[in-house]
Amino acid sequence: MKIEMLYPEICCLYGDKANVRYLKDCVLNSEVIETGLNEKPHFLDEKISLVYMGSTSEEGQKKIIQKLMPYKEEIKKCVEEGMFFLFTGNAFEVFFEEIEIEKEKIEGLNIFPFKAICDLNKRHNSLYLGKFQEKKVVGYTSRFSHTYGDNKENFLFETIKGTGLNHENSFEGIRIHNFFGTYLLGPLLIQNPYFTKYLLKEMGMEDSIAFEDDVIEAYLDRVQEFEKDICFED
């Protein structure tokens, strides 16, 4: 398995990079390519099993859009051809039509028909409990932005408790072909072993995961906790 981690120097907030470390623990002999901001992404020219990008700052988003804009059509083609992408936190917003940051409109890569609006005066923090193919998904979101657009047909997780793309939307993230984008951030794959197994299987790998019993034990404990009547937002 070859994983390409895009821009780890700026897309590394909140423990996101652990997803890639964990996949490396799961699949023996897997290779990780870290692509820097001044490099052309490898997935445009070679076979990559999974392209990963984590959370970044608002300035980071602007920078990434600028770096990827010349490859916009090629990226679109990769998505349509079923290449696997996993974007956590606010990373997937760079693939949208537009990101509005404090009234400044930034043209996105326009690969997906969504728009993100970012208000730096309102941090939104929420726990998340959802469903992915009958298995519970747990996580956390902490962000300044919300996404607008219709993801009813291509959401990633069905929300049970917590926030979807925005306060009015009960569907979280997007799944378009094999592009998995979610506002859930941090160690998503460590916290959701069944989702990780699914992803590995879809990518043609064995679905055994590292530290399986311990990871599942922590997952079940968290699911049980999130199902209780605890405070989800603050």
Next chain:
Amino acid sequence: MKIRFYLALWISKFSRISLKLLKRNASHFPGVIALKICPDFIKRIDRAKLIIGITGTNGKTTTTNMIADFLEINGSKIATNRLGANIDTGVATALASSVTIFNKSKKDAVVLELDERFSRRLLPDVVPHYLVVTNLFRDSIKRNAHPEFIFNILRDAIPSSTKCILNANDLCSSRIGDTHESVYYGMGKLEEDKKQNENLIMDYSICPNCDTPLTFDSLKYHHIGICHCENCGFESKKADLLLKEIKEDKIVVDIKGEEYTFPKVGQTVFNLYNELATIALFKEIQFSHEKMCETLKKQKVVNTRLDKDSKNGIKIVQMMAKGQNSVSCSRTFDYVGSTKENKAILIMIDDYFERQDSSEFIGWIHDADFEYLNKESVKQILVAGPRYLDYKVRFLMTGFPKEKMEYGAEEVEVVDKINLKDIETVYILYDTSTYHLVDSVKKKLISVIEKRKSYEN
């Protein structure tokens, strides 16, 4: 408005005295009342001759205490929030104590720890003469988002009349000097430097001008060090006060081409930065080298951050490792992991407040370098708190042997699982929110040590 202000001042003073008589914590509540009655209370307080602010992600409380102690040792009467009540209410409380009931300053100086996230609200009203910025790193995700966000808030909030004391080795906060009058302190290339980056995260690793990976000529920890860009020539700031050598009990500092020796107050690199900030500040305030040495000799690191004890030949060391702050934890883990003696480490850094009615976001533990604790001399790790199963997975990811780990949801109860065989030191690593549990944990530990010792006899 004047009446409201005086009412706020008097009630706040009265409540402070009452709370103190009742032996209750009086560092927040008087300020809560004052700000409720008079929202611009802080702005209206009569200014002391010297107002010093201390902000940054890590090292604020230690540096505030060093500065406050420094002034007191030299006979100054000060008002301070040295216990760490660093948001508006704590600052209002400290300021109320700096004036008479007629709002006349009665202190020689005010020393205020200021929360960096609150700087937008605090700095324009406090208007410090000097502002020490220790560093800026990623911190609690919920409050602080990311370092760039905090940097922008802080830079925009600093009044133009304030002189900044900045860490030249911090690529983030040192950029405040681009827009404000500043003095820089830092460390030069040292034997103790890291040979290469060994941390999981580095908030600043690329050139701010051209995105090229930076070359570090000297690296202390995370992004702290001296760097330049091979591509465009960008360089980190030059320190006006540069630590050149660390000796057993002293440090050698270059100030404008002349070398000066100062007593070494703390043992760790981050405490040396706090000391350098203190020296840089008092150099600006025109303290002589002799006076500074005399004063620093009498100082020690505040014991809410570090405390040592022993029982039946086993040392007990309490150290702060701020939860949700991956850099603070990594610094503590680095220090503890590098000590040579056989040790057991009890980690109790799960947020105490969040566990009451919610669940802590635990992603940050994957940014913290738990790898530092995967050492032969670490004979046992005990993790306590509701998120212990996440820590278990985190330690497994470091390669730490499962059989050397013990866990439990309750801090005090987990002590029963300690294995004292061959243990020379027990480290208790705690968070600010679990500090109140440390005494009970320590008591339990002492009783376990005594029991096991009598059993052995």
